[in-house]
Amino acid sequence: MKTAVRVLMLVVSLWLSGGMPAWSQTVQLASYDYPPYMLGGTLPGSPGPVVQVVREAFRRAGIPIEITFYPFQRAKRLVEVGEVGGIFTLKVTPERERQFMFSHEPLLQQEYVFYAQADSPLVFSGDLHKLPNVVMGLVTATSYGNRFDEFSKTLPATQKDYSNSHEANFRKLIAGRIPLIICSRQVGDAILRRLEATHKIKVIGPPVEVANSYLMFNPSVVAPATIIEFDNQLHAMRKDGTFQRIFDNYFYSMRKPP
Known part of the structure; x- marks a missing residue:
């Protein structure tokens, strides 16, 4: 993906210049109500499997995040103007790819x-x-x-x-x-x-x-190294079965009688 190549080039540039960011800064993410994947507190219990996956990937990376739910149009606008660093989930389109960066690993199919x-x-x-x-x-x-x-x-x-x-x-x-x-x-x-x-x-x-749908980042807000690290952890979660287990456990719990 062209975006991944651009991200990698930026990371190398930052590394050579000594500008690699620390993980102390909290990444602000926007999401929206999209049942059953992202629930935004509209229902009791789990916030949805995609929210769980995003939290776990950043937890493994040691990167603090804060996820806030908004109506979809507002969430998208906040990322566009740089008030938050990313939004999930969105699909890759040529228009979006010209301005934003996407995780290489999809969150949804x-x-x-x-x-x-x-x-x-x-x-x-x-x-x-x-x-x-x-x-x-x-x-x-x-x-x-x-x-x-x-x-x-x-x-x-x-x-x-x-x-x-x-x-x-x-x-x-x-x-x-x-x-x-x-x-x-x-x-x-x-x-x-x-x-x-x-x-x-x-x-x-x-x-x-x-x-497929992804986490879309605003590269003027989120450091390229953060995007790479998120992708690395998401890939590891797929490989060790955690990604699928989160989805399986969520949908199994939905089928259980009250």
């Missing part, structure tokens, strides 16, 4: 699917260009993977209905205000459980795409 009302006649064959010409619910400034992102650019504005969150889109769908939305399957299913509406909504067709 998600299937993106279309949701419609349970009695909807809409179908999706797997070919985006054969989708019915209906209004589609999207979240502002959100990537759904390269395939869908490119396709959405070809849609007229009248076919795109934007909200500030995935939950807002599901509420519109449930109320019949829009006929179709796209969302990560795990996230969509978690939102439907939260809204007690699993019987009202269905997935139509196969996944549109399987996409």
Whole structure:
């Protein structure tokens, strides 16, 4: 990844100049409510497996962090203006990669699917260009993977209905205000459980795409060496099984009866 090469070059430069940072400074990170992966204190218990993974990777690195939850658009803006050092999770896009740095190791891999009302006649064959010409619910400034992102650019504005969150889109769908939305399957299913509406909504067709999401850093705030060290620990967690164990334990606990 080009970003990783740029980070490595910066680290070497800092090392040669004696400018490698100490780990004493707390890294401020932003996140947002994205069930079941990041819960932000909206529900009792675990904050979600991705939050646990991020905390553990920084703990192993000996780097203090503070994670604050915001509405998605605000969290993204805070990183852009440098008020916090990073945000998780986001997908890599060419526009973002020109300004920010991403962890090399992904935090999430998600299937993106279309949701419609349970009695909807809409179908999706797997070919985006054969989708019915209906209004589609999207979240502002959100990537759904390269395939869908490119396709959405070809849609007229009248076919795109934007909200500030995935939950807002599901509420519109449930109320019949829009006929179709796209969302990560795990996230969509978690939102439907939260809204007690699993019987009202269905997935139509196969996944549109399987996409990775990462921790995105503002390199003017977070030292390149910090990004490298986070990546090293995240890689080690995958290798020793901790990464998968955190996810497995979380989803096992969700299945246990109360």
